[in-house]
Amino acid sequence: MAKQYWLMKSEPHVFSLEDLKNAPNSTTHWDGVRNYQARNFMRDQMKIGDLVLYYHSNCDEIGVVGVAEVCKESYPDHTALDPDSHYFDPKSSQENQRWFMVDIKWEQAFKRTVTLQEMKATPELESMRVIQRGMRLSVQPVEKVHFDKVVEMGTA
DNA sequence: GCCAACGTTGGC
């Protein structure tokens, strides 16, 4: 299958791109997703080698800050089974796993943040999901042309 | 901190 492109949101005060870079092997498991659409993308479609726009939300400088790569395909999100976890879901169980995650690896940090504002103002990105009003999905597919454009803006 | 938009839950 051809390489696919994604956008994943993270609150930088929880886990920033910098945190990803500094993690062991610059890799982390993307736990805590509790939305079915986002889960389905991770569980059913994400493949090793797919590239991810890393997006910072809920912060001073909102936007895409760099790129990560999918390095492990989906497997159960263990935090759903941990009663002490913020992400615990009593309806998930060992036998009937409800939530899944992938691993991603740091790939590059942009020279500068490609802000949401800027993306909204870029005609080529007009149909990008992330800039649509009320778009809350934290894992979403991105078209290659949009991916390339955002990378170009961030690295120019 | 506010609040609009959205997703989920649960009573009926």
Added chain:
DNA sequence: GCCAACGTTGGC
């Protein structure tokens, strides 16, 4: 299966 109530997301 509808829909009101509630909780969450996330830009501002």
